[in-house]
Amino acid sequence: GQQLNQSPQSMFIQEGEDVSMNCTSSSIFNTWLWYKQDPGEGPVLLIALYKAGELTSNGRLTAQFGITRKDSFLNISASIPSDVGIYFCAGLAQGGSEKLVFGKGTKLTVNP
């Protein structure tokens, strides 16, 4: 189906460490989006990817659209305390409805 499997569910890291999280699916996706949600707030769009193989950076964040179009990853380099939050992947499946499908999120905790 068009479910997204996002992993890991949670991460506990030290300030300064790099972070990697990913989303996979058995379906092909045309678009991948990565969002961050702070407690009590709505998700904020971080990076949008539209082409297989595309690698896009936004400051310390880098995301890639997998070649198979069935996965995407998000990397955060040199993490800082304000990186804490829940990171969601979202995708628009090929040939499916025009509804974004969301992963369950990765909760990131950064220890100073």
Added chain:
Amino acid sequence: ETGVTQTPRHLVMGMTNKKSLKCEQHLGHNAMYWYKQSAKKPLELMFVYNFKEQTENNSVPSRFSPECPNSSHLFLHLHTLQPEDSALYLCASSHETGLVDEQYFGPGTRLTVT
């Protein structure tokens, strides 16, 4: 100023109450969305409006009634809710539906049904 605003931010209501959630977008978008976010679940799409017309009702119970008077405003009318309806309700907007496009979210309304 955030592009998508929602009021109220927090709402506590009884099961027999009637209340409304409001969303306003200042981005010039034509599509607006309601999502439900419950703990440990993916975001659930509820309704989609494109150019003020409802294009998606994702099998939402009739106790939730959306209204889109214009492309900038979206309401969610609530009546006779159940405790399991307690969640964060998020509004989002995008340029249009049907396009490869990015959705921008409001801060949400934290709803508690007692």
